[in-house]
Amino acid sequence: MKAISAAALQALADGTAIVVGAVKIDADPPIRVWGGHGPIELGGEPFDPIGDRSLVQVAGGALGASEQSITLSLSGIEEHVLELLDAEEVEQAPATLWRMIFKGDGVTLLDAHIWKRGRLDELLREDEIGGTSTLTANLETAARGLGRSGGRMRSDADQRLIKANDGFFRNIAFAGEKTLYWGGRKPATAGSAVGGSYGGGGRNFYNRQNVRAN
Amino acid sequence: MMQPLPMPELPAGIARVEFEPERVDYAAPEASGRQGGVQAGWPLWLATFELDKVDRDSADLWRAFIARLRGRQRLFLASDPTRLYPRATPRGFAGMTRAGGGAFTGAATSWAQNVDAEGNAAIGLTGLPANLALAAGDYIGWKWDAAGSAAGSYDRRTMARVVVPGVASAGGGITVTVEPPLDPLVVPAGAIAHLDKPACLMRQIPDRSRIGSTGAGRALSGATMIAGQDLRP
Numbered sequence: 061m062k063a064i065s066a067a068a069l070q071a072l073a074d075g076t077a078i079v080v081g082a083v084k085i086d087a088d089p090p091i092r093v094w095g096g097h098g099p100i101e102l103g104g105e106p107f108d109p110i111g112d113r114s115l116v117q118v119a120g121g122a123l124g125a126s127e128q129s130i131t132l133s134l135s136g137i138e139e140h141v142l143e144l145l146d147a148e149e150v151e152q153a154p155a156t157l158w159r160m161i162f163k164g165d166g167v168t169l170l171d172a173h174i175w176k177r178g179r180l181d182e183l184l185r186e187d188e189i190g191g192t193s194t195l196t197a198n199l200e201t202a203a204r205g206l207g208r209s210g211g212r213m214r215s216d217a218d219q220r221l222i223k224a225n226d227g228f229f230r231n232i233a234f235a236g237e238k239t240l241y242w243g244g245r246k247p248a249t250a251g252s253a254v255g256g257s258y259g260g261g262g263r264n265f266y267n268r269q270n271v272r273a274n
Numbered sequence: 275m276m277q278p279l280p281m282p283e284l285p286a287g288i289a290r291v292e293f294e295p296e297r298v299d300y301a302a303p304e305a306s307g308r309q310g311g312v313q314a315g316w317p318l319w320l321a322t323f324e325l326d327k328v329d330r331d332s333a334d335l336w337r338a339f340i341a342r343l344r345g346r347q348r349l350f351l352a353s354d355p356t357r358l359y360p361r362a363t364p365r366g367f368a369g370m371t372r373a374g375g376g377a378f379t380g381a382a383t384s385w386a387q388n389v390d391a392e393g394n395a396a397i398g399l400t401g402l403p404a405n406l407a408l409a410a411g412d413y414i415g416w417k418w419d420a421a422g423s424a425a426g427s428y429d430r431r432t433m434a435r436v437v438v439p440g441v442a443s444a445g446g447g448i449t450v451t452v453e454p455p456l457d458p459l460v461v462p463a464g465a466i467a468h469l470d471k472p473a474c475l476m477r478q479i480p481d482r483s484r485i486g487s488t489g490a491g492r493a494l495s496g497a498t499m500i501a502g503q504d505l506r507p
Contacts, residue, residue, distance in 0.1 A: 072312065076393065079300075079312045095315050097505045098459025109459070111505065113298050113315040165393040165455040166316050 068161040068171035076164030082107050082172075083132060085180055085197070086154045087147035093140050094158070102158055102172055108140040130157065130176055130201060136185055136193030144183065144195065153180045155199045176201055277429055278349040278475050279342055282335040286328035293354040295435075295454050296320040296502075317454040318503040319433070319474050321352050325486065325497040333494030337485060340499065345480045349504055351431065352476035354413060360469055361409040367470065373404040373446025380470025385416075387456050395455030397434070399448050399467055406442040408450050408469075411435065415472025416456070418465035420506070432461060432505060433472040460507045476501035 064072075071077040082094030082102055094100060094107040101107070112135060134141045144150065159175040162168060178199035187193045219229045296318055301311040325336065343350060359366050359380075370378040383401025390396065397414060408414075413435055417428040438451035479500045486497035 075310050075312070077312045078314075078316065080315055096459060097316060097457055098507045100459055109507065111315070163393055164313070165389050165395055166457055167387075167389050167395070167455055 064161070064173065065171040067163075071161060071163055071170055074164075077170075078162040078164060078166050080113075080160045080162065081175075082158035082160060084156045084158075085144060085150075086156075087144060087150045087180070089143060089147060091141065091144050091147065093134075093138075094160070102160075110135065110138050110140055112138075130178060130199040132157075132197040132199065134195045134197065136187060136195045141195055144197070145185065150180060150183065154178075155180050155197070157199070276348065277427065278351050278431070279339070280351050281353065281355075282339045284325075284328065284332040284335055286325070286332035288323050288355045289326040290322075290324040291355055292320075292322040293352075293356075294320060316457060316505075318505060319352070319476070320503070321354075321476060321499075321501050323355075323499045323501075325494065327489075327493050327495040328497070330492040330494075333488060333492060336494065336497060340478070340483075340485055343478050346477050349475045349477055350501070351471075351473040352501055352503075353433075353471050353473040357411060357413055358471045360407070360412040362407040367403075370403045370406075372401050373442070373444060374401065378403050381466050381468040385465075385467035387458070389455060393455075394438075394451050395434075395453070396449050397452050397456075397467070399442075399450075400446060402442045402446045402448055402469075404442060404444045404446055406446075406448070407439065408436050408441075408448060409439045410437055412439075412469070413472035414450075414452060415468050415470075415474075416461050416465040417468065418462050428466075430465075430506060431473050431475050432456070432503075433474045457505075460505060462507075475504045475506075477504050 068077065080095040082092070082100075084105070084107070085091040092102075092105055092107045093110045093112075094102070095112045096109050097111050098109050099106060100109070136142070147153075155178050156174055157176040157178075158172055160172040161170045163170055176199070178201040180197060181200040182196075182198040184196040184198075185194075186196065216227065216230045219226050298314045299311050300314055301309065303309050303311075325332075328336070339350075342348065363370070367378050367380050372378045372383070374383075378401075381401075382399040385400075386398045388396045388398065399414070413433050415431060415433045418430050419425055419427050420430045423429050434452035434454060434456060436450045437453045440448050440450040442448040479502055482500040484496065484498050486494050488494050
């Protein structure tokens, strides 16, 4: 649970809150930017202002649904952000996303807390002629990093690589392709976890029968 | 760093202007009708300057100004042309003296912002002429030097609009409520608060602006410029 201060909750309830985001990417040098217009200190570290309203929008997600990775769209020309392209140790750099709640006057900071943590996955730069210049950073949250399996798969093909005649997985081959999200909703039945309805895993009633027949 | 460009003083003037702080809200209205939501970031000034058919001299000045802006490249000092000075002194402060003595040029000797429990931003100014009135709709500007700029270059600006009027005391002090409140992370305590041509820094939004067409007698018609504030510490 995220502990949001009582004053911030009151401002949210009143509809007077100003919400701003901040992100820290621990590359070398570290990138620390936030959506305000002046320099600020969070957790003892200085954050550079980029005046970007969109920093707060990024952490979407639905209650009880699967955890999502975070896509940050940053200005492709902001000098504080551009350092990211030349920084060292960008690959899998730890990233921290903050959310700050200000009072409606924009002067009083009511609450600042870490909203999400993850690691930098992809960094895409897109310059559109006559359009916008954006730097898109994909942050992997716990969802995908922890959900990843090793090289081995519980599939018929993989099992037959070990032993050509071992058909143990032949009927559940599709289970290896089913993604189970860390932190996601608990499957109601085993069937919904591995195959869902008859349509799950690209099978319908008839080829399900075929599987059984095999 | 290049100095922000001043807006040209057109003989024909600017026909229509919209000069308002723009807020971006994430609304979350409920089925009950209650309007919920939060505001994303801080309000910034957004201006629309419209010229009707203007004479040749004005057209030349305007086109030269737009050309010098180089699209979005250069900042300019954007003021509300309908309120360059307080309503009580529409022609400026010539001949006025501070309550404490000395000529008054528009700059206050000191300023302070006090935000009350309800979030109203009260700006206190000192060093004004005695009994100077600030009406609702008057502007207060702040100017300061960016880090690394020469002292006195005043290449950073912002402004706020008076929403609750006030009258200066016999000692030249006044307190008025303004919108939007000043961001103390941006405006340094040493900034100068002033009432003469308060301005903020803006950049043109070229894809929404148009320079208009020139017709008979070299008159320019249909020019519109839309610009947004660039607020930096």
